[in-house]
Amino acid sequence: xxxxxxxxGGGMQxxxxxxxxxxxxxxxxxxxxxxxxxxxxxIDGKGALGINLVPKPADLTSAKVQDHLDATLFLRIHDGKxxxxxxxxxxxxxxxxxxxxxxxxxxxxxPRESAP
Ligand code: HEC
Numbered sequence: 114x115x116x117x118x119x120x121x122g123g124g125m126q127x128x129x130x131x132x133x134x135x136x137x138x139x140x141x142x143x144x145x146x147x148x149x150x151x152x153x154x155x156i157d158g159k160g161a162l163g164i165n166l167v168p169k170p171a172d173l174t175s176a177k178v179q180d181h182l183d184a185t186l187f188l189r190i191h192d193g194k195x196x197x198x199x200x201x202x203x204x205x206x207x208x209x210x211x212x213x214x215x216x217x218x219x220x221x222x223x224p225r226e227s228a229p
Contacts, residue, residue: 142217145210153198158221166198174221186215 146154155161158173171178178186190211193201202211 137216138213139216139220141210142213142215145206145214146217149202149205150214158218168197170198173218179219179222183215186218187211190215 147156151161153161153164153166153170154173155170160170160172164170173179181189189199190206191201191203191208193199206214
């Protein structure tokens with residue numbers, strides 16, 4: 114048996130977090146978004162009408178949000194933001210679901226295409 118030492122299966126490494134090689138599904142992400150995020154962030158990601166939170170839900174289409182690395186946004190969704198209404202979703206969503214919903218959030222920018 115000479116299978117040892119191939120270097121695969123070593124568990125998740127830090128660079129996997131920022132790698133775009135991971136499979137993501139914005140279509141199932143959209144479903145998650147509609148079910149869990151829309152009441153604060155709105156259908157278009159710009160914030161729900163009539164909601165009165167301090168601070169306001171982030172405008173997910175803004176450069177301020179979109180300029181963050183995937184890994185940063187992943188952790189924001191995973192762990193939430195202290196002292197804001199943005200909760201930690203790690204209990205409600207699996208890592209894969211968070212990647213999917215993030216893939217959907219990346220589609221909210223309008224004409225801006227994702228990097229090649
Ligand atoms: C209860 C309301 C609420 C829900 C539900 C909610 N958010 Fe948020 N979210 C917020 C608020 C408020 C902020 C802004 C926090 C701030 O100003 O720093 C925010 C910020 C964010 C940010 C930006 C973080 C940053 O640092 O720029 C992202 C990305 C985000 N939310 C994604 C999501 C996703 C994806 C979901 C669904 C899984 C979701 N949110 C559900 C209230 C909510």
